[in-house]
């Protein structure tokens with residue numbers, strides 16, 4: 001059995017908001033040849049909390065995260081991290097993918113590598129291991145971890161960089177409920193310590209648990225962006241209403 005996940009809990013709002021925020025996105029367009037995936041998308045994100053991005057398959061959610069993180073140059077439009085140069089903004093952010101990205105080394109070495117590369121205190125390894133609940137597997141090869149354990153380690157690697165913005169792209173899509181809750185606990189703890197979370201998920205239950213606000217993407221634009229309770233109680237757009245009610249949205 002795995003260890004109980006240890007979470008450092010701080011009162012929400014006790015950390016200073018990131019100077020990368022607010023984020024202003026204006027007219028963001030991403031096109032591949034004739035295919036326009038994001039079509040003059042506008043979005044404004046405030047200083048704190050967890051924003052959940054939802055929308056049907058192929059809506060452009062993953063591409064939006066990659067563009068915000070500086071991995072894909074926009075075809076047109078503007079992404080403004082509160083005036084911070086793009087390369088600097090990228091370095092102060094981290095992205096966790098659906099499929100964990102790990103080194104073919106031990107669990108501990110995966111953390112040591114990031115801490116060293118980012119000039120962080122190597123002693124933080126113990127605290128990060130505790131956060132993952134994987135201290136008892138520190139010397140095991142990371143490739144032997146289960147899917148849920150591997151994702152916890154991938155998330156800990158991201159947190160080791162002390163990101164001001166943490167992007168998550170369906171990080172729990174193929175995990176069992178216990179692993180989902182473990183990941184959500186780690187993300188919530190990071191949010192409560194002041195990390196700004198931007199989280200793509202298809203899981204409506206997860207969105208209800210995690211979101212402070214919801215961005216619903218449809219046909220390359222933001223169809224709706226509202227506080228989570230308002231969004232889930234009465235989505236404004238027909239597409240979001242259908243999506244939340246489990247009807248097929250294309």
Ligand SMILES: Nc1ncnc2c1ncn2[C@@H]1O[C@H](COP(=O)(O)OP(=O)(O)OP(=O)(O)O)[C@@H](O)[C@H]1O
Pocket residue numbers: 032037055056057058059060061062063064
């Ligand atoms: N490099 C690329 N070249 C051409 N088309 C691409 C490229 N990357 C993504 N696309 C297309 O852009 C569209 C949006 O992709 P994206 O992965 O952002 O969707 P998504 O909303 O995250 O979908 P899902 O919920 O299925 O993960 C898709 O139709 C995809 O095929």
